Amino acid sequence: MGDYTTVFGRLNNYTKGGVELINDDAKNYVFSNMFEVASRAKPWEKVAVAKNQQYVLEAIRAEGTSEWRVTPHDEFALVVDGDLVVELLDPAKPLVDANESGSRAVKGDPQGTPMGTIHLGHGHMALLPAGRCYRMRAEQPSVVLLQTIQGPDTVEKWADICQKF
Amino acid sequence: MTTSSLALGTEPNEHGYRSFTLGGFSFERDEYFVHIEWPTGRHVAAIEPFLKALMRDVAWNFFYGTVNFDSVIGTVNHYGTVDLFAGRFNEAYRMAELDHLENFPHDEIKQTFQAILADWVNEGFDPFAAPQETGSAYGLKNGDNNSAVTRERVTAQRMVGLPNDEPLRSDASGYPxxxxxxxxxxxxxxxxxxxxxxxxxxxxNFFAYLSRSDVTWNPSVVSVCRDSLMCPTTEEFILPIIHGNDRVEWFIQLSDEIVWEVNDRETGRPRAKVTMKAGDCSAMPADIRHQGFSPKRSMLLVWENNSAELPGLIARGEAPTVPVRF
Incomplete structure (x- = not known):
């Protein structure tokens, strides 16, 4: 008694809550679980689990090595399960317009100056800075929650992931 | 119409507390209760939940939309001016035409509420703390706790921990x-x-940062992507206010569990109960009010869209009250 256990979700160990209706439509709450979403996703698929106008939070199943991406605005990667290595690169020439939204895939290996490498563990958050390129690597299946803006590779499949009744 | 008046604290009453007026509203406290009067009625509430609600309202700069202290009293933020109301979002008060609302310049109502907190919060009571981590709000006037009631809400400009941004928390900086x-x-x-x-x-370490929070139910800005604000918070016991949304808000449960009671924003009629466990993501539509219950201290990511245009778009029906349709 008095020893507390903090319960975090994991890709292979999570318990889902839900919406109990009194006088409403369950769809209004767009209720999902990021670990369930990631468990059914392809590696590096950017599945929106929250959306507010143009802004999204994406649940990403990190597994293996991602493609290089460039982001026109700051993004923030929160590791909610597993471990992640992030490489950052300052491109030799601008690869994205700062007025765009959402990150873009970069074809091949971009030319530029290495900025650094970040080793993230459970609960760690990293800045993915505007105008820069990044590539992620996860030795074991991991889950990232990404704060970003809806872009060309954001996947919306609300009917598949959300409580409907 | 915007009301303008001075927040006046009277001489202390027999319990040691000053009384305050704001437009047609008056506030008085005794050992156990706050007594609020307005031209069409009066209200009595326990002082502890009242001070906890008042503390959030001030610290959040009246937040997004409606902050219901309880089923009768609360505020509506118009981002420059603020409504103080009695019964405005209570169906029975509305039907009986006993509801009352006055609009005040932001600074005036904030200064009045700050003055009430400064006088009515006794030494040892921290309105931000979990019930088992603070002294009593009740009793005769006994000193003050100005260091607690004047805390600055954390608002990172880009991300916590960056140079010249909000610092990390540690034992050395007073955050065990x-x-x-x-x-x-x-x-x-x-x-x-x-x-x-x-x-x-x-x-x-985002989770370690949250584990060192010394407050409950107090979202702070940790990372910023244009108008997208990650506002994590640690929650224990009951959200001291009932938040009425003026825009869609998102909850991402990072650890443990919270149960949310969701009622209609205008009438207060129950609509749903949302149980959130670690990893769950749920929207709070723009036409509801909600109150959370957290049996163990938990980590909640409140995710906000700070766009100043949203409340007007939703109020005019030009933007939906739900984030997506499927």
Whole structure:
């Protein structure tokens, strides 16, 4: 008694809550679980689990090595399960317009100056800075929650992931 | 019409507390209760939940939309002016035409509420703290706790931990790990930075940062992507206010569990109960009010869209009250 256990979700160990209706439509709450979403996703698929106008939070199943991406605005990667290595690169020439939204895939290996490498563990958050390129690597299946803006590779499949009744 | 009046504290009453007026509203406290009067009625409430609600309202700058202190009293933020109301969002008061509302300049109502907190919060009582981590709000006037009631809400400009931004928390800076988060890993990420990129290559332990929060139900801005604000908070016991949304808000449960009672924003009629466990993501529509219950201290990510245009768009029906339709 008095020893507390903090319960975090994991890709292979999570318990889902839900919406109990009194006088409403369950769809209004767009209720999902990021670990369930990631468990059914392809590696590096950017599945929106929250959306507010143009802004999204994406649940990403990190597994293996991602493609290089460039982001026109700051993004923030929160590791909610597993471990992640992030490489950052300052491109030799601008690869994205700062007025765009959402990150873009970069074809091949971009030319530029290495900025650094970040080793993230459970609960760690990293800045993915505007105008820069990044590539992620996860030795074991991991889950990232990404704060970003809806872009060309954001996947919306609300009917598949959300409580409907 | 905007009401303008001075927040006047009277001489202390027999319990040691000053009384205050704001427009047609008056506020008085005794050992156990706050007594609020307005031209069409009066209200009595226990002083502890009242001070906890008042504290959030002030610290959040009246937040997004409606802050219901209880089923009768609350405020509506118009981002420059603020409504103080009695019964405005209570169906019975509305039907009986006993509801009352006055609009005040932001600074005036904030200064009045700050003056009430400064006088009515006794030494040892922290309105932000969990019930088991603070002294009593009740009794005769007994000193003050100005360091607690004047806390600044954390609002990172880009991300916590970056140079010239909000600092990380540590034992040395006065933020020990909370008693319910002693099992949370405190290791920091390994960051290898090439020279010249120190302001951009940055990471921190988000969960450890939250585990050291000394307040409950107080979202703070930790990362910013244009108008997208990550506002995590640690929650224990009951959200001291009932938040009425003026825009869609999102909850991402990061640890443990919270149960939300969701009622209609206008009438207060029950609509749903949302149980959130670690990893769950749920929207709060723009036409509801909600109150959370957290049996153990938990980590909640409140995710906000700070766009100033949203409340007007939703109020005019030009934007939906739900985030997506499917």
């Amino acid at each position: 790990v909370n008693r319910m988060f002693l099992d949370v890993d405190q290791s920091e990420p390994q960051v290898e930075v090439e020279p010249g990129y120190e302001k951009e290559v940055s990471a921190f």
